[in-house]
Amino acid sequence: MTHDDRVTLPSFPTLASLPAADHPTLLAPPVAAALAGWAGASEVAVVEIDPDLADTAAMSEAFDIPLTASGNCVVVSGARAGEERIAACVVRADTRADVNTLVRKMLDVRKCSFLPMERAVAETGMEHGGITPVGLPEGWRVLVHEALLEEPVVVLGSGVRRSKLLVPGRILADLPGAEVVADLGR
Template identity: 85%
Template sequence: MAHDDRVTLPSFPTLESLPAADNPSLVAPPVAAALAGWPGAARVAVVDIDPELADTAAMSEAYDIPMTASGNCVVVAGSRAGDERIAACVVRADTRADVNTLVRKMLDVRKASFLPMDRAVVETGMEYGGITPLGLPPGWRVLVHEALLDEPVVVVGSGVRRSKLLLPGPLLADLPGAEVVPDLGR
C-alpha cells in the first residue's frame, strides 16, 4: 500500500512515527496483513520502542504518554452450551475492562475470564504484551471502550513488544468488527 503524503500521521513528540502499512517488519504478521486490507491503515503510524518498556505504565512514563491515550487490549472468553465466545476488549489504560458484569453479559455467558496467555499468543500470532485489536482471528468480537474515541491519538499494541501503533481515537470505531461500548472500562 502506498503511503498518501497528504495524510498526517498521529504522533507524540517523544516518538518517531512511521506509516504502519509501509513498515510491516515492525508489526506482527497478522497485523501487517490486516493493515494491508484496511482502508483506515493510511491513518495508522507505527513507532519503535524499547521492548523492555512495552508494558503500558513503563511506556507511558518513559515516553511521556498519558495513560488516557493508551488502549490496553485484553482477551476474554466464556462459553454457553459448549459454544466458546471470545472478545478482545480495548480499554483506556487508566481503567480495567468490566469483565465480570458488562463483558460477561455481552458474550451471553455465565462466567467470563481472561484467555490464558499462552493460548492468546498462539491464537493471535502476536506476542504477549503486544496483542492489539487489529489482525485478530475471525469470529472474535472487538469491544472498544467509548472513552478512547475522544482521544486525538491512541497508542495500542502492534502485535510485537518492540513497537506500538498510533491512531486517531475515532478510528478505533472503524476497526474491522469493532463494537463501541460505553463504560467498558471502569
C-alpha cells in the same frame, strides 16, 4: 529509512513514527496483513521502541504519554451451551475492562475469564505484551471502550513488543468487528 519517512504526531512529540502499512517488519504478521486490507490503515503509524518499554506504564513514563491516550487489549472468553465465545476488550489504560459484569452479559455467558496467555499468543499470532485489536482472528468480537474514540491519537500494541501503533481514536470504531461500548472501562 530516511528522515523524510518519519512522521511526528503533534500529540506525542517524543515519538517519531512511520506509516505502519509501509513498515510491516515492525508489526506481527497478522497485524501487517490486517492493515494491508483496512481502509483506515493510511492513518495508522508505528513507532519502534525498546521491548522493555512495551508495558503501558513503562511506555507512558518513558515517553510522557498520558494513560488516557493508551489502549490496553485483553482477550476474554466464556461458554454457553458448549459454545465458546471470545472477545478482545480494548480499554483506556487508566481503566480496567468490566469483564465480570458488562462483558459477561454482552457475551451472554455465565462466567467470563481471561484467555490463558499461551493460548491468546498462539491464536492471535502476536507476542505477549503486544496483543492489539488490529488483526485478530475472524469471528472474535472486538469491544472498544467509547472513551478511546475521543482521543486524537491512541497508543496500542503492534502485535510485537518492539513497537507500538499510533491510531486516531475516532477510527477505532471502524476496526473490523468493532463494537463501541460506553462503560467498558471502569
